[in-house]
Amino acid sequence: MATNKSKDIEDSGKKLPRHIALIRLSAMGDVAMLSHTIRAFKECYPDVKLTVVTRRLFAPFFSGQDVDFLFVDTKGEHKGFKGIWRLYRAICRLKVDAVADMHSVMRSSAVRTLCALSGYKVASIDKGKIEKWFRVGYNSRNTVPLKHTVVRYCDVLRKMGFEFENPAPAVKVARLNPMGEKSGSWVGFAPFSAHDGKTYPEDLRVELVRLMNERYDRVFIHSGGGVEAEFARRMEAEYDKVTALNGKVDLEGELNLMSHLDCIVSMDSLAMHMASIAATPVVSVWGATHPALGFLGYGCPEEGVLQEEMPCRPCSVYGNKPCESGDYKCLRAITPQMIVDKVDELISR
Numbered sequence: 341m342a343t344n345k346s347k348d349i350e351d352s353g354k355k356l357p358r359h360i361a362l363i364r365l366s367a368m369g370d371v372a373m374l375s376h377t378i379r380a381f382k383e384c385y386p387d388v389k390l391t392v393v394t395r396r397l398f399a400p401f402f403s404g405q406d407v408d409f410l411f412v413d414t415k416g417e418h419k420g421f422k423g424i425w426r427l428y429r430a431i432c433r434l435k436v437d438a439v440a441d442m443h444s445v446m447r448s449s450a451v452r453t454l455c456a457l458s459g460y461k462v463a464s465i466d467k468g469k470i471e472k473w474f475r476v477g478y479n480s481r482n483t484v485p486l487k488h489t490v491v492r493y494c495d496v497l498r499k500m501g502f503e504f505e506n507p508a509p510a511v512k513v514a515r516l517n518p519m520g521e522k523s524g525s526w527v528g529f530a531p532f533s534a535h536d537g538k539t540y541p542e543d544l545r546v547e548l549v550r551l552m553n554e555r556y557d558r559v560f561i562h563s564g565g566g567v568e569a570e571f572a573r574r575m576e577a578e579y580d581k582v583t584a585l586n587g588k589v590d591l592e593g594e595l596n597l598m599s600h601l602d603c604i605v606s607m608d609s610l611a612m613h614m615a616s617i618a619a620t621p622v623v624s625v626w627g628a629t630h631p632a633l634g635f636l637g638y639g640c641p642e643e644g645v646l647q648e649e650m651p652c653r654p655c656s657v658y659g660n661k662p663c664e665s666g667d668y669k670c671l672r673a674i675t676p677q678m679i680v681d682k683v684d685e686l687i688s689r
Contacts (some may be wrong), residue, residue, distance in 0.1 A: 356501050357461055359389040359613045361431050362531060363451065364442040365412055371398045371615040374442060376638045378405055380507035388502075391434055399498035400592035404513065414447070423447075428454040430511070437461060440496045449642035452665075463499035464587035465492050472633050485632040491659065492634070509639025515596040518589050520668060521688040524557025527575075527683060528597075528604035528620075530611030531561075532568045537628025538608045538660035540573070541671055548676035553579040554681060560585055560601070562594065562611050565680065603688045605679055608659065612637040621686040628663070630654035644686055648673035 362378075364371050371394055371630035378390060381661050382405065392402060396411040410430055418427045422555050431439065442657040446449045449464070473484055487495075491506055498504075528644045529552060533541040540548070552559045561572040585594060598604060598611075599618040606612040606622055608629045615622045616637035624631070624640060624652035626647035633654065636645070647653075653670055655661055663669075 352500055357388065357436075359391070359434070359436045360385040360440055360497070360500070361391045361393050361410065361434060361436045362440045362442055363393040363448045365394060365414060365445070365448060366443070368398065369610045369613040370443075371395075371616060372401045372610065373638060375401045375405065375488045375492055375617055376510065377497070378402065378407060378511070380494065381497055381502070382406055382503055384504040389604060391436065393431065399589065400590075400595055401614075403592065403595070418447075424450045425450050425454075429669075434460065438463075438500055440500070441465065442493050442496060442543050456549060461500060463496045465496050467492065468634070471618045473631070475633060476654055476656060483632055485636075486634045487635045488636070488638060490638045507638065510617055512525075512619045515599040515618070517600045518593040518597055519558075519560075519583070519600075522600050525648065525687065526558045526560070526601050527552060527556045527687075528560045528562055528601045528606075528611070528615075530563070530604065530606040530609060532563055533607045533609040534661065535628070535659040537655065537661065537663065537668060537671075538592075540607060540674075542673065544674075544676055545571075546575070548679055549579060549582060550576045551676050551680045552605075552683075553581045555684075557581060558583065560597065562604075562606075577594065578638065584595060603683045604662075605683060609633060612640065616640050621689075622667060623682045625671070625674050625679065627668055627674075628653070628655050628659040628661070629657065633657060641686075644682065646674050646678060646682055 364374050383683050391408040391410055393410045393412060400430060412427060424447055432523055438461040438596060439452055439455045441448045443465060444464045452462050452464060462468045468486055494506055531545040533539045559586050563569050563572045563584060563586050569586040572586055576584040595614050595618060598620050601620050603621045604611060604615045607625050612624050616639050622640045623644045629646050630653060631645055644681055648670055650670055
């Protein structure tokens with residue numbers, strides 16, 4: 341059980357920050373993972389004020405958590421060098437006494453440096469780039485998983501002197517169901533990602549939708565816009581139990597729906613991390629990337645991981661490199677039947 345260490349801080353005389361700005365500007369899945377760290381931290385230090393510096397779109401990831409926000413517009417007010425200065429000044433006006441850089445990119449590093457020069461206590465994430473780079477391009481079977489991103493976030497706050505355990509997996513909380521009263525088995529399917537190496541091939545995903553439509557009472561397709569939304573709408577028109585979510589719910593509504601699903605099938609993508617927040621079982625399909633690099637949905641059981649170990653996997657850390665053989669055989673090795681069998685297994689538990 342988590343312990344409130346606020347009184348312990350006062351008794352020990354430690355000079356720990358009382359108001360921390362946490363900077364995580366982009367990469368939706370990475371922002372979502374930050375919520376687990378905040379949950380564990382606030383259980384131990386409820387009196388420490390946290391302000392999340394991020395985009396307004398990402399606020400639903402922290403729903404129900406005791407945090408404030410400083411919203412960043414990297415394409416407008418906070419664009420370029422002047423924007424970095426404006427963001428630094430905005431953080432100063434918050435009257436924080438520490439800055440935790442959970443992003444460690446050029447913009448956040450510049451802001452962090454300005455804050456350090458102004459006397460603020462600062463700490464930044466160690467992304468483990470070198471150790472991840474050494475894992476690229478060879479078979480990862482039986483290798484020890486690298487430190488999870490959520491734990492790396494925790495380590496940033498520990499550098500500031502805080503002591504707390506790694507987060508426990510999230511638990512179900514009551515959320516409004518945007519799709520009405522539930523009846524029967526509901527599953528989600530998120531076949532897309534920003535990169536081809538993490539996107540389920542179209543012919544396979546069409547077959548998977550067919551199998552899921554036959555087996556479950558409702559199938560929800562999570563997608564972005566453009567061609568992703570077009571695919572989802574085409575499946576919705578073809579199958580009676582399929583619902584395309586794009587345009588029907590916003591990000592908060594999608595997260596709320598996930599909490600009512602029996603299982604969700606996801607790639608190494610945002611949906612997996614959202615499901616981990618909602619404490620929904622996940623069947624995660626891995627191609628060019630690898631869960632041992634520290635990006636598996638936090639608390640998601642390893643039994644839900646589907647991957648085929650190959651000498652070339654992982655071919656990149658983030659799945660953004662083209663396949664050398666050109667056919668992403670790592671993804672094609674995970675068949676639709678394998679996926680629905682795994683969904684059945686998780687639901688039966």
